[in-house]
Amino acid sequence: MSKKILKIHPDDNVLVALTDLEYGEVVEYNGNKIVLADNVAAKHKFAEQELAPGVEIKMYGSLVGKAVTTIPVGGLLTTQNVKHAASAFTGKTQSLTEWNAPDVSKWVDRTFMGYHRADGQIGTGNFWLVIPMVFCENRNVDTIKQAFIEELGFGHHDAYKTYVHQMVQLFKEGKEDEIASLPFHGSNGQHHKRVFENIDGIKFLTHEGGCGGTRHDANMLCALLAAYIHHPNVAGATVLSLGCQNAQVSILEQKIKELDPNFSKPLIILEQQKEGTEQDLLSQAIRRTFVEMVEANKLKRAPAPLSKLVVGLECGGSDGFSGISANPALGHVSDLLVALNGKSVLSEFPELCGVEQELINRCVNDEIAERFGSLMRAYARAAEAVGSGFDMNPSPGNIKDGLITDAIKSAGAAKKGGNSPVVDVLDYPEYISKPGLNLLCTPGNDVECTTALAGSGCNVILFTTGLGTPTGNPISPVIKVSSNTKLAQRMPDIIDIDTGPIISGEKTIEEMGEDILNFIIEVASGNITTKAMQLGQDDFIPWKRDVSL
Template sequence: MSNRFLKIHPSDNVYVALTDLKAGEKLSLNGGSLTLVDDIPAKHKFLEKPLQPEEEVIMYGTVVGKALSPIKEGGVIGTHNIKHKAAPYSGRTKTYQWTPPDVSKFKEKTFLGYHRADGQVGTANYWLVIPLVFCENRNVEVISKAFIEELGFSKPDAYKDYVHELVSLYKEGKTDKLSSVSFQPTTANGHSRIFKNIDGIKFLTHQGGCGGTRQDSQTLCALLAGYIHNPNVAGATILSLGCQNAEIKTLRERFQALDPKGSKPVIILDQQQSGTEQELLTQAIQKTFIELIEANKIERKPAPLSKLVVGLKCGGSDGFSGISANPAIGHTSDLLVTLGGSTILSEFPELCGVEQELINRCEDDQAGELFIKLMRTYSNAAEAVGSGFDMNPSPGNIKDGLITDAIKSAGAAKKGGTAPVADVLQYAEYIKKPGLNLLCTPGNDVESTTGTTGSGAQIILFTTGLGTPTGNPVSQVIKIATNSKLAQRMPDIIDYDTGGIISGEKTIEQEGEDILDFIIDVASGKITAKAVELNQDDFIPWKRGVSL
């Protein structure tokens, strides 16, 4: 690979600039030469051969767009001269053959996890407090204030101290000194942790449960049941008002389907039955505290890597995502699948254009047909409200080289590696099979990570080229940079840097293996993901309207 430009697939008619290239530069490629007619910013693409209007742009070996106007050889492509076009898809067209990677260095490795009675193993140990309806959000927040500091889960608020200093100067009339006050981060601990084996109490407030469609309430209950069943969760306290669409009986039914033996403690309180708010809150606090004592008795013990369920997500993507971080975690996924573990690839709007490849990789026709149905239903729903998958790339994506949804999707799909597709899951459906699973979620960062956790992921690998602080209350979200400049600029949110692939210092396979080692350390509690350190507990259930 040249350290200045890259042709990803032999059949491509575009190259990716790995560094800024200038108009007039003469490049040597494929035994010939090409003179650039435009400036090509790093992460953007230039044409190998000229294109006429309607002719196709090929990248990653697939159709990713078509020309709107004549484009010269060596010319840059952008929204001014190409538009989205994706390859058509149908049922399986060929039998898929896969050669698993060598996993000999990982076969004897384990992680230290929390073993649950149902056989799952958590990489963390949380207690959840969940409202079944938004009317209970305030009560959940009261419980949060009562518990967090007293149990030692709070962190010192350096920003509060910063504001205090600004207020003091203002009161003293020293407003001329306000701009010179510097922020001082603190690493001091607050109260000492009361329960050493509990990683935290998480409060999943939301705006659903009532006032929406019955489908939304059913989906919310299924999602919450998945969160309670997630191996990172020891148990949960549920607050209900009593009259909402998301009924207690629906949640119980959904959770019982996942945990028929009732192996996990769940406290359910109904405010309209409890009477006063004081009675509701004191019962919730008392019962939860007693269960925390039991949850604290579990300790980390070795577990095989086959017990890992890892989500695969990208957000704030750039033109390097599909050639560094995404294929790197794709290799990590292949390693985990070979070891008997599970991975979950989400974001269906970002699989547009690579459908046929994924259909052909499905292990059976049923999974392939479900994938087709979900993709077409989702696409039609978007078009029905005047949108479409072609509108998926954000302004930041486009600025950094992801010109069409098909370009973005072809690179995003690399997160799924090359393993066969074991199963296709609808939103809020819990994982059933080991191997690579496709999960129907939006591309929206938080709606997607929220859904992936509800399907059983203990850890989520989240690649980013632009930077995003997204986290989750239950899954440990590991942020992986596509380029070293981002990792250096935002070290407070980035956990791992795959920029070595762009510079040529490391291969995709080397990074994939190193990422798996990193996962093992996070899963064992030896490394804390940055999103966890920042208490980035993002939780937004997907209401089944259109969200890209």
Template sequence: MKQNVLKVHPADNVLVALINLKRGDVVTYQGEEFTLLDDVQAKHKFAATFIPVDSEIIMYGVLVGKAQTDLYTGNVLTTRNIKHAASDFVTGERKTNWQKPDLSRFAGRTFNGFHRSDGSVGTANYWLVVPMVFCENRNLEVLQEALVAPLGYGRKRAYQNQAHKLIDIYKSGGDLNALLQADIYIETKVEKSERLFPHVDGIKFLTHDGGCGGTRQDAIALCGLLAGYITHPNVAGATVLSLGCQNAQVSILEEEIRKRTPNFDKPLYILDQQKVGTEADLLALAIKQTFAGLVQANQNERKPAPLSKICIGLECGGSDGFSGISANPAIGYTSDLLVAMGGSVILAEFPELCGVEQNLSDRCEVVEQAERFSSLMRTYNDRAMAVGSGFDMNPSPGNIKDGLITDAIKSAGAAKKGGTSPVVEVLDYPEKVTKPGLTLLCTPGNDVESTTAEVASGANVVLFTTGLGTPTGNPIAPVVKISSNTALYNRMSDIIDINTGTIIEGEETIEQAGERILEYVIGVASGEIEVSAVRHGQDDFIPWKRGVSL
């Protein structure tokens, strides 16, 4: 018989409802019966034993909250009867032994990527146009209009035709009711144009609102982030527009590029508007140089590369109560597979590691990295608390509604994305990954800020789990969207690529799903599969200003 509740860890004193349950229902788990005292929606938790007020609530084997009232067996957990709590952590002993997964299915496998002179391999081949300051955003918009469609990178959709149908109804005298009741649905298939440069996947324009007016530290961080994109294996070269007088100076960008790639040799065209003169002269020069760069970029073609050249960024957004028991552990197994083959994985979103710091600290290969992780976590939380917030404020209304009612519950499930391998490196934003294995990167929990940062650090594919649905993408790295439940996959199939609700339904194991996801990643990395975010042109790019963002 299909299981309708689950205890995630043997030490837990709560159970997760896998289906909607009613007050008075009697459910059985491993031979023990539980009578529900409240309605419990799927994804939510209920007490598996009597939990007195102020006592610890354990899930995933860790402290995730404390009872604000007495909780009796069968009581549902809510924001009214539990509060956030997480265990403290110390720099303890190294616990870096791990059971490597079976790699026989992937022995000798390769993907077809774009090889760069520094030894990295891209899963795509883009040209970038980058502003040093927000003052140049309008010029980027002009360049985008001038280059994208004529070179065959435009994508046509049918939404304009829907507007034209309404225009016709209005012109023919249709009233407000006729407009609102009109059937204007037209299937929105994306039509691609023929590309002039078939080996270049596109031109991407990284508009932002930074570069000046903030702190100098923000300007330096922005230059580091932009350098991460320019030196990224998925990027063939870049056109940089500078006004000239901003805090984010070109000299800082060039220094950050050298830090990441000392022998940088990609085509890079830098234009200073205050030196060039008129807007017309600036844009004419930018168009000419960008076109020349595209000619060079088109000379690079996909060739076989080992899977060790893949660097995966791990992200979750719009999470639900199933994320930590289906999608996140599934990509955690994918992470372990890739690490065992010599690849790289990035686990970020530090506000969503609250309560699991001890486990991650213990997994750091060297004490210095464990100490750096602890320092970054404490400093981040202290900054948040200084402005009246804290990691306990992290769950969004959507998270809470779907079962993640404390940050520690959310974090314990989110950390499953990192699998079980040792931590080889701890990075602060926006540093670059330098070692194969699992890396911890300090970023916010904000989906786009974190994804933006992971790609800057070297992720050439991003695995993004969601329980509620989110369209997040990235300009240069494919973002694979993975649903934690089948209902979401069916409801939002236009933006979801992979379903792991099969784990909840008992159709496959976490390990089977993790292997299936890696097979999909190989197809994406080879350019054989176009993910939904790329198909829709979801080019989200938000630099983090190092303020408090949860």
């Protein structure tokens, strides 16, 4: 029989409902019988003991809030009776001790089939990029997209266009009454076979930046675009520049050189104000891109050790089960990768509020610990300066499904980072260099975060969700992990892996983590196409920190 309730940490004074509980129902924990004082929906929390106003509320062994009014035994925690509270943090308060690394003997000799780059990086995909330096070039990039996608076999049958065509025909035939019940048959896949069998796609990174903002934002955009060009999943790139924008090509070239002084990928750069007419610009861009793609198609997958995996860890549309099932499962994946000398990246700094001290104590030295603390404080000050704060991070969907304070959300979100030492802290948009667990300063915003994770060098991204989030990335496969089985069954078109069996007791966190690592290997080898890539979820939004001018 599956459990009805869960106490996450021995120090907690609240319990989690694993299934819907009714007012007056009696549940038992550790020999104590608790009568529910409210209806408690699955994923929500209730008091194990009476909580007077001002009493600290503990979950995951951490401070996650304070009672505003008296909450009786068995009483539901809500936004009306609980307010956000989180522990303060300083420098390291504990010396780093040896962590208990998981047994990876069965993985040591495993490989994935990847694309080997000249700089030693290994790609899990092989993509060509078309990039505008400024939003003025977005329309030209879209024209190139229309020219290439269908002809190269990367387009999909537009079932929605067909659906509208059917309705138009019924209207023309005077059969308006049949339109309301016209069935939708969905997509039936790609039009035809890809022209280049060893190229996984041509991707177009349109954006709204490059000019009109601060020089700082322009420099960060150039650094991000350089990182995408440098990324192991990228074969080469075509760059369109207007010429007069803040994000100058010279800055992009310098950022690429900083990442790889021996950069040797094909890079086509065209400036509209020098080329003349749009026809001249576009015809040259299309011709030169096709020629270089012919060369890029000659590279084939070859075996690579799992130490070459760089896995991003993110959550979005989280629910009250995310920190119990999906996120801890990702934490075990991270620990497995670190034990194999691979790299993992934990992002979303607003969702690490309240667990800073734990992460600081896990940093391998004082310098890295201080950098993390400084970035967290600076980010918090910036949020407060515009009338917000980390306490305002939970979305209406988060709150509705049990994450009523940012500290509750953060304590669960941090579980994605497992237990290994923190070897480095990266500010946006820095590129990863050290094997082990890295922290990356990003927003909690789903697309800005996935954009940043790929920009840091992640060749696979794990994305947990409890509510369902249709998010992907143009170059890094995003594996969507559901925290609960109901979501996986309701939205099978976006969910790759269901960790609901952890909630039902059918699987342990460790077993699920191993399942996920096996899935990563298949995705990295090109044997499985993630749901996000099947749906063409090529989301790309650079993080704009400054103001427009």
